[in-house]
Every structure is written in structure tokens, then in C-alpha cells.
Amino acid sequence: MDDLEEIRRRKLMELQAQRQKELEELARQEEMARKIQEQKKAILRVILEPEARERLTRIRLAHPEVAEAVENQLIALAQSGRLRSKISDEMLKEILRRAMPQKRETKIIRK
Structure with missing residues (x-):
């Protein structure tokens, strides 16, 4: 009976250690993603005028994939x-115009 309890205890400890490693890896990945986002923001602050940066922020709300691209x-x-x-801002408008997916126009013809 003690052997079974010892095996269970060891298995539980192994699972807890594995879970801890997974959590640490996840935290490391999240930290890396946060750093990358911060670097992107810093670069965009340098290359975009304030109005263009605001426009890109608004575009991100409506079309996140376009803003990211x-x-x-x-x-x-x-x-x-x-x-x-x-x-x-004008240059960014032109870039966005080219990047935005083209809308299809649907015409209904009645006969």
C-alpha cells in the first residue's frame, strides 16, 4: 500500500514540475511577444507622423490584419x-488604399 502511495506522490510531483515548466515557457513567450510589440511601437513612432500613427491605430480597430501587414x-x-x-497621413492613406481588400460591388438587376 505504501508503494502505491509513493508512486502516486511521485507521479503528482512530476506532473506539477511539467506544468511549472509549461507555465514558465508560456510566460517567456508572452514576454518576448510584448518586447517585440514595444520595439514595433518605437520604430513606428520614429517613422510615422502623429496623424498617420493615429490613423493606423484606428485602422487596427476595424481591420487588425491590414494594420499588422x-x-x-x-x-x-x-x-x-x-x-x-x-x-x-496622406502617404499612409495611399498605402492603406493599396493594402485594403477591394470591395465587390453587387448590382441587382430587376426584370
């Missing part, structure tokens, strides 16, 4: 040295 594109351009000046 545009942010990544802008950061890649900045890191490769292809941006000569800050992105203005």
Missing part, C-alpha cells in the same frame, strides 16, 4: 533604409 511593411522599409522621411 502595413506596420510590418513600413518597418521592413525603414530597416532596409528605403524611407527617406517620415510617413505623412
